[in-house]
Amino acid sequence: MAYKQYFRTGTVSIGEGEERRSFEVSQWVPAGALLVSLDAGDETGSGNKQEVALSPGSQVEYSADSRGLLAETSGYPKLTKKKEGSVQIVTVSLEPMVRISEDGWSAQLTLYPPCDGGPVPDQQQILDELTRAGVRWGIRERAIKAACEQVSEQKTPVVGQVIARGRMPVNGQNGRLRIEVSVGVQPGEEQSDGSMDFKERNVFIGVDAGQLLATRIPATAGLVGINVFGHEVPQVPGKELNVKSSADIVFDEQSGQIRAACGGVVTVVNDTTVKVTSKQVIPDDIDYHTGNVRSKGGVEVGGSVRPGFVLRAGGDILVNGIIESAQVIGGANMIVRGGMTGKQSLLEVEGDVFVHYIEEGRVVARGSVTVAQELYFADVRCLGSFTCGADARVIGSRLFAGGSLSLHQVDTDTSPHSTLAAAVDSERHERYVSLLKKKERCEEAVFKLQHRLGPGGASVDLEDRQEELADCSAELKEFNLIPVSPDNDAAGGLRYACGQKIDIAGVIQAGATIRIGNSEAILRHTCREGFFSLNGDTQKIFFYSSKNPLQNFEL
Incomplete structure (x- = not known):
């Protein structure tokens, strides 16, 4: 049993002089193209039949009769061979021409110069591939055109060029206070000439009873996001600032004004809290x-x-x-x-x-x-x-x-x-570090148990440790350190x-x-x-x- 390959590979050189370099590329193939197939015959040509098995790699699938491998998407195939006993394993994987990020926020284009001087995919073929992949929003046609021209005219590859990008949600701003008393410039504030002002901030500013201290500014709703598939991604609305009258301040809900209830010194904390002490x-x-x-x-x-x-x-x-x-x-x-x-x-x-x-x-x-x-x-x-x-x-x-x-x-x-x-x-970072250490302990425990139980060994303790490791890995994958978004949303913020x-x-x-x-x-x-x-x-x-x-x- 032999196999037949339906795509070509070759060497492409780019650059001049000392900067000249060569690399191997394959022929671009469209989605659904037949890449290899089993074919009866003597691969060695010596009368010794050798068994061949096909194995689909990334972005490749079996044909209906399982005797061939097909491209799941448009791109650049690569064939590898290895021998296991008397069987030769032929694996074909494919580098996609268009790759959609897992989170759906972007689509990236990869194009290589043709190895045989043939044509490269044109702009319409790339747009068709985006449509086939379900991309509906944020397509950058100018970037696609420029990439096609670069590969065709300059004979240089384009790798990972963003050709579609979603609109990230804009979270709302939390409610805050507009301070109506002069507390001075925040130390370290950048000046108009680019220098930094390190003068100390004013403290212990005296105020009288009834004096206007601050005005509450309402929260904003933010802006909904849209991924490249055209699906809306909700934003996080800002939280209203809760202000209540107390022994030292008087708050007017309708006007948002905060006034001193008594004389003293005013304290402003992060533009969200004001008090008289x-x-x-x-x-x-x-x-x-x-x-x-x-x-x-x-x-x-x-x-x-x-x-x-x-x-x-x-x-x-x-x-x-x-x-x-x-x-x-x-x-x-x-x-x-x-x-x-x-x-x-x-x-x-x-x-x-x-x-x-x-x-x-x-x-x-x-x-x-x-x-x-x-x-x-x-x-x-x-x-x-x-x-x-x-x-x-x-x-x-x-x-x-x-x-x-x-x-x-x-x-x-x-x-x-x-x-x-x-x-x-x-604070999240400290929890993140603790999770990493926990994962390391789980991995060590699983390794020791597997070593003690031997190949194929099982125990309740091993299952518990493996489950704990899986939970820990899943939590780390989605863990978010950015303070303006939830701690379980890795894409947030x-x-x-x-x-x-x-x-x-x-x-x-x-x-x-x-x-x-x-x-x-x-x-x-x-x-x-x-x-x-x-x-x-x-x-x-x-x-x-x-x-x-x-x-x-x-x-």
């Missing part, structure tokens, strides 16, 4: 003379917070000195005019943090974090953005931001490597993640871990002056040089 002043250090300090209002510390002591406040916190192996926990915003030192140090606030430097310790904020000078071996996690001052160095630190990161120099040739993450919910960046004004050393949203990579090359961003088509992280586009590359 009292102010407590600690003239010197928090140490053995004061003991731990707990306040429902705002607290100003004239000195430092010494090792082992705790400061808790319901309002804004201002520390004029340093925080040294101590815990400072606040219900609003925090300014530390000195720095933070010591592995046991913890800053945890509901709003924003501004601190001059961090030497070890941990910062957790539901707002943004600004560090004017250096970070050494620090762990910083925030739901807003993270900003470093000009010429600041980040050494061996872990930085997680729900928004973007703006940095200058990261690591040195001899320092430990930093981890930089943008568009990531740090992609538009948001693509809008966040990790800016590098100076140098970042090779070896750092770079994560944006659900994508992570290790930096293999030292980079200078540019930014890392997520490509929405490939969901890969790219570095874009600010000075030389030739230095752009995929991580």
Whole structure:
């Protein structure tokens, strides 16, 4: 028994001189084309009959009589052979000309120059293939035409060209507050000339009873998405901000205005909460003379917070000195005019943090974090953005931001490597890491049980571990780290993640871990002056040089 092959393969060369390279391609075939078939005869030509078996690979199926292999879609077939005993296994797989992403958000085109000088698929054939695949929306006819011209005229391949793209849903914006009192510029805000303003934010702003503090801005509905099949993908509407009158504020539901119910100092947290509190002043250090300090209002510390002591406040916190192996926990915003030192140090606030430097310790904020000078071996996690001052160095630190990161120099040739993450919910990331460890434990347990039971062995314990491993793998596959979308929707928030960046004004050393949203990579090359961003088509992280586009590359 022999087989007959119905498509040709050949070698195509592209480029000139030293850049000239050759590769093997096959003839393009349409969907339904017969690729190989069994044929009675002596393959060896020596009288020794050899049995041949056909095996369909990717995008290939058996013919009706099972004696041939057919192309399930248009594309480029590839034939491989291997011998098992006296049987020769002939496998044919096919690289599709048009590939639809699993999530239905894009269609990509692959075209190769013909190996025999024949024609390449034209624009109409590609459009017909899209129609056959059910693509109805977001077709880019100009991209298709340009790809056909490139292959026909320049004789260079087109691989993975996006020729149809859906419209990602735009989630609604949550309700927020428009602040009507001047709290000053957020530290680290970018100015019109591109520089960063590191002036401290105003704190302890006095207000009178009845004074207008803020106005509630309603949530928005967002915009429904459409995948390439023309199916609507619902967006997540914004959530209305719940505001209620209390002892310190008066809220008018009809106008959305919030006024002070009494005199005091105003506290604004993440543009979603406003309150009027009292102010407590600690003239010197928090140490053995004061003991731990707990306040429902705002607290100003004239000195430092010494090792082992705790400061808790319901309002804004201002520390004029340093925080040294101590815990400072606040219900609003925090300014530390000195720095933070010591592995046991913890800053945890509901709003924003501004601190001059961090030497070890941990910062957790539901707002943004600004560090004017250096970070050494620090762990910083925030739901807003993270900003470093000009010429600041980040050494061996872990930085997680729900928004973007703006940095200058990261690591040195001899320092430990930093981890930089943008568009990531740090609490979800901790759960994600726990899941990865759980999966590793399950895989190890399954391996040990299979080794002990032997080939084909079974037990209730093995079935339980395999089921646990399958559940863990399924959860990891859909796990989403992007904070603006549900944690079980891996495709959610992609538009948001693509809008966040990790800016590098100076140098970042090779070896750092770079994560944006659900994508992570290790930096293999030292980079200078540019930014890392997520490509929405490939969901890969790219570095874009600010000075030389030739230095752009995929991580």
